[in-house]
Amino acid sequence: MQKFTNRAFLALLLAALLAIPAGVARWSHKETTAYYENRTLAERPALTLSSLWDGSFGIAFESWYSDHIPGRTALLKADTRVQMDILDRPVVNDVVMEAGDVLVPFQEYAEQTDAEYAEAAVPIADGFGQLNAHIGANGGVFRYVGFPEQRFYFADRYPDYLDSHETESAAADAIFAQALADRGVSFLDMGAVYEAQGNPAEYYSTVDHHYNYYGAYAAYRAILDDLNAAGFDLPVLTEADIDFVELPNPYIGTRNRKLYNLWPNDEKAVIGVQREPVTFTRTDNGQPSSRALFVYPQEAYMPTTYSLYMGGDFAETVLETNRPELPDALIFGDSFTNALETLLYASFDETHILDLRHYTEKSLKDYISEYRPDIVLCIQNDTFYYTATGNSAVWED
Amino acid sequence: MAFSSMAFLFAFLPLCLLCYFLIPTRFRGGRNFVLLVFSLVFYAWGGLRLLPVLLASCVLNWGAALLAAPGRKHRKIIFPAALILDIGMLGYFKYTGFLLNNLQALGVDVTVPSIALPAGISFFTFQAVAYLTDVYRGTVPPERRPGRVVLFMAFFPQLLQGPILRWDDFGPALTDRRETSAGAAEGATRFCFGLAKKVLLADALGQIADGAFAAGDRLTVGLAWLGAIAYTLQLYFDFSGYTDMAIGLGRVFGFRLPENFDYPYIAKSASEFWRRWHRTLSFWFRDYVYIPLGGNRCSRGRQVFNLLVVWMLTGLWHGSAWNFVLWGLYYALLLMGEKFLWGRALERLPVALRHVYALVLITVGWVLFRSASLSQVGEMVSAMFGFAPGGVWSGEAVYYLKQFRWELLIAIPAALPVKNWLRDRLAARREQGSHTAAAALALGPKVLACGLLGWSCVRLLSSTFRSFLYFQF
Numbered sequence: 001m002q003k004f005t006n007r008a009f010l011a012l013l014l015a016a017l018l019a020i021p022a023g024v025a026r027w028s029h030k031e032t033t034a035y036y037e038n039r040t041l042a043e044r045p046a047l048t049l050s051s052l053w054d055g056s057f058g059i060a061f062e063s064w065y066s067d068h069i070p071g072r073t074a075l076l077k078a079d080t081r082v083q084m085d086i087l088d089r090p091v092v093n094d095v096v097m098e099a100g101d102v103l104v105p106f107q108e109y110a111e112q113t114d115a116e117y118a119e120a121a122v123p124i125a126d127g128f129g130q131l132n133a134h135i136g137a138n139g140g141v142f143r144y145v146g147f148p149e150q151r152f153y154f155a156d157r158y159p160d161y162l163d164s165h166e167t168e169s170a171a172a173d174a175i176f177a178q179a180l181a182d183r184g185v186s187f188l189d190m191g192a193v194y195e196a197q198g199n200p201a202e203y204y205s206t207v208d209h210h211y212n213y214y215g216a217y218a219a220y221r222a223i224l225d226d227l228n229a230a231g232f233d234l235p236v237l238t239e240a241d242i243d244f245v246e247l248p249n250p251y252i253g254t255r256n257r258k259l260y261n262l263w264p265n266d267e268k269a270v271i272g273v274q275r276e277p278v279t280f281t282r283t284d285n286g287q288p289s290s291r292a293l294f295v296y297p298q299e300a301y302m303p304t305t306y307s308l309y310m311g312g313d314f315a316e317t318v319l320e321t322n323r324p325e326l327p328d329a330l331i332f333g334d335s336f337t338n339a340l341e342t343l344l345y346a347s348f349d350e351t352h353i354l355d356l357r358h359y360t361e362k363s364l365k366d367y368i369s370e371y372r373p374d375i376v377l378c379i380q381n382d383t384f385y386y387t388a389t390g391n392s393a394v395w396e397d
Numbered sequence: 398m399a400f401s402s403m404a405f406l407f408a409f410l411p412l413c414l415l416c417y418f419l420i421p422t423r424f425r426g427g428r429n430f431v432l433l434v435f436s437l438v439f440y441a442w443g444g445l446r447l448l449p450v451l452l453a454s455c456v457l458n459w460g461a462a463l464l465a466a467p468g469r470k471h472r473k474i475i476f477p478a479a480l481i482l483d484i485g486m487l488g489y490f491k492y493t494g495f496l497l498n499n500l501q502a503l504g505v506d507v508t509v510p511s512i513a514l515p516a517g518i519s520f521f522t523f524q525a526v527a528y529l530t531d532v533y534r535g536t537v538p539p540e541r542r543p544g545r546v547v548l549f550m551a552f553f554p555q556l557l558q559g560p561i562l563r564w565d566d567f568g569p570a571l572t573d574r575r576e577t578s579a580g581a582a583e584g585a586t587r588f589c590f591g592l593a594k595k596v597l598l599a600d601a602l603g604q605i606a607d608g609a610f611a612a613g614d615r616l617t618v619g620l621a622w623l624g625a626i627a628y629t630l631q632l633y634f635d636f637s638g639y640t641d642m643a644i645g646l647g648r649v650f651g652f653r654l655p656e657n658f659d660y661p662y663i664a665k666s667a668s669e670f671w672r673r674w675h676r677t678l679s680f681w682f683r684d685y686v687y688i689p690l691g692g693n694r695c696s697r698g699r700q701v702f703n704l705l706v707v708w709m710l711t712g713l714w715h716g717s718a719w720n721f722v723l724w725g726l727y728y729a730l731l732l733m734g735e736k737f738l739w740g741r742a743l744e745r746l747p748v749a750l751r752h753v754y755a756l757v758l759i760t761v762g763w764v765l766f767r768s769a770s771l772s773q774v775g776e777m778v779s780a781m782f783g784f785a786p787g788g789v790w791s792g793e794a795v796y797y798l799k800q801f802r803w804e805l806l807i808a809i810p811a812a813l814p815v816k817n818w819l820r821d822r823l824a825a826r827r828e829q830g831s832h833t834a835a836a837a838l839a840l841g842p843k844v845l846a847c848g849l850l851g852w853s854c855v856r857l858l859s860s861t862f863r864s865f866l867y868f869q870f
Binding site: 006013018 | 615
C-alpha cells in the first residue's frame, strides 16, 4: 500500500513537472497580451553571452516562463475568486472589497505634506503659466479643467481602517489650483461643480476609475457655461438634444478588470445619442478615420469598456464640423477627455485633440502656433496634477 | 536561481530529475556528475560572473585539504594559509564596503568600490573551512577527486542557504547512498511543504513586516508589535521553508542533509533558542571558533571573551552592518546573563512565563536584525514599549490584521510542533487498528503536499519574482 501510494504520488508530481514545460513549448507563442492585467506578456529572451554573464538572462527567462505557463489566466482568475469569496480579503489585487457598492483602489498609508506638494507644484504650474501666455499671444484662451478621480469622488466609501487620502488629496488639489491661479491660469474645478450638484453617485463609475457619461455631460455643461460667460457664443447640446442610452453590454471597468471581472455588478455604459446629430469628419493620427463617436462591441453579449468613447486614446484626433462661424478648439489631456470629446466637438468648427503621453510629432507650443486655436482646454484628473510628464509637460520643446 | 521560481520548478528541476534518474544506479559517478553539472548551472543562473569565485574556492580547498592532511610535510603552513585565503575572500566580497564606509564616516578619504557579493558565499566558505579543518584535524580523510569536493561545496539544494554541511554529512553518501521511492516521496512531500511555508506564509507575513518597518511617523504600539511578530514568523517560515526544500531535494537524490531547525519558538530561553535555530551555523561556531578559543573550560573572564567573539562574528556573518553586530552582542549578553546571572532563577519560573520571556527577547532580537539602521532600531523598540509617534493603535494595524488574518492564524500553530503531535496521535490510533488513521498517515501528507504545491505555484504566478531573505547572508 505504502509503496503504491509513494509511486503514484511521485508519478503525479513528475507528470505535473513535465507537463508545464511541455505546455509552454507547445503554446507559448499563442498569447502575447494579458488582457486582465492590461499588459504585454514578456517575450522570450535572446541567449547572449553578456546576458548569461550578468544574470539578466535568468531574470528575463523567469518573466517569460511565468507569463506563458499554460492556463495562467484561468489559474489567476481562480486565485482571485478564492481571495475574494473564500478567504474574504478586504483588499484583492489592490482593489478594496469593503467599499460598499463601489470598487476603489487600495492606497498606501504614506502621505505627502502640504509643503512637498507646494514645492512639486511650482515647475508644473510654471509650465502652464508659460503656456497660458503663449496661447494668449496666439489669440486664444486657456482653461485647465481638473477632475476628481473616482477614488477621490468616492473617498467616503473607504472603510475607516483604510486611508482614502481624502484630506491629503483635497489639500493637494487646492495647492495645485492656487499655483495655477498665481500664474494667471484659469482653473475649472469639476470637483466643486459636482459638489454644488450634491455629488450625485451616478456621475462616476462604480467599477472604473473614470466618471461615466452623466458626469461627463455635467462637466460639458459647466465648461460651456464658463466659456460663454467669458464672451463666446457657443452652441450647447442641452438635455433636450440628447437621449441618454444605456448599452445592453456588460461593462468592464479598470477596477473590476483587475478582479477578472468577478465582482458582481450590473453597471452598464451610457452614451449620449444626439437627436439631430452634428455631422463631422474625423482624422486619427493624421489618417482619415471612419470611427464614430462611440465604438460599440460587435455583439450585445460582448463586454464594453471606457474605450467605447472615441475608441480610446489616440495621439491626435481632429474632428471637423464644417461650421466656420464657430471657434476652433484644442483639447489635450488624459482619458477623461474621451467622453467629453463626444459632446464638446459639437460646439466648435474644428476640434483638435492631443494626448501628449503619445503625441510626439511636434511640441505643444509649436502646435498652438501653427493652428492658433481660439480655445485650449487641458483636461486631467487629479492623480496627474503632480505628474511632470505626459500632459503636464506642456512647455517642452 | 530560487526554488520559488517557475524556472526552477518547471524547467530546471524536471530536467535535472530526468537526467539523474535515466542513469542507472550502478553508475554512481554518472549520477554525481549530473548533480555537479546542474549545481554549477543553478549557481551560474544568477550570472556566470559569479562562478569563478565559487570554483576558485572549491579548487583552493580541495588542494589545500590534500596538502594539510595529517602526515603531509608543510601542513602547518598550508592550513592557516588556506584559512586566511578563505576568510580573506569572504571578507573582501562581504565586508570591504562596510569597512570603507566606516572609514569614510570617520573622515578618512577613501573610495568605496562597488563589489558584487557572490550569492551563498557565507555558506560555501563556512563549509570549506569546516572541511579543511576536519581534514587538518584528521577527523575526515582528504578527498582526492576534485569533482567530489566541488559537489560538496556547490550541491544545489543547499548551496545558497544551507544547511551548512560537514564532509561527514555528505562525502560518504557520494559513493554509498540509495535512492528509494519511499525516500523520494518523503523528500518531495517535504519540498512541497517547504515551498508553501515560503510562498503562502513567509511572503504574506513579510508584507506586514515591510509595512510596519516603513511606517515612520505612523508607527503605533500595535503596529510595531504586529510588524515585529510578523517578521519573527516570516523569518522562520522563509528560512525553515528553504531548509525543508533543501532537505527534501537532498532526500530525493538519496542524501540525508542535517536538520537546521527544531521548532525554535517553543524555546524557554535564549540559550535554548540557539540550540533550535539555524543549528548547523551554531554548531559550526561551537566547533570551529568557540571550542578552539577555550570554550567553557577556562576562566569566567575568558568565557565572556569567547562568547563575545563568537556572537560578534555570528552577527557579522549575517550581514555587514552595525545592526547585525548589535544583534550579535545582544545575544552574547543574553547568553552570558542566562549562564552567569539569572539562568537559575529563570528555571524556577513557570514554563509559560519562560516561554513569554524567550519569545519577547527573540522578537526584540529580530527587530535589531531587520532594522535598516541603528536609529530604526531605536524607533521600533521604543514604539514597542509604548513610545510610538502614532499612538497606541491605528487603522493600518487593523488592515494588516484583516488582510493577513489567515496567514497569522495558520502561522502560529505551524510554528509549533502540532504536526508531530498529530502524527503521533494518528500513529497510536493506527497501532490500535484504525484504518482511517492508517489511510490518513499514508495519504494525508501527500494529498496536502499536492494541494500546497498547486496553490503555491498559483500564488507565485500572481506575484513578481521574490528572493529568499537568507540570500543576502
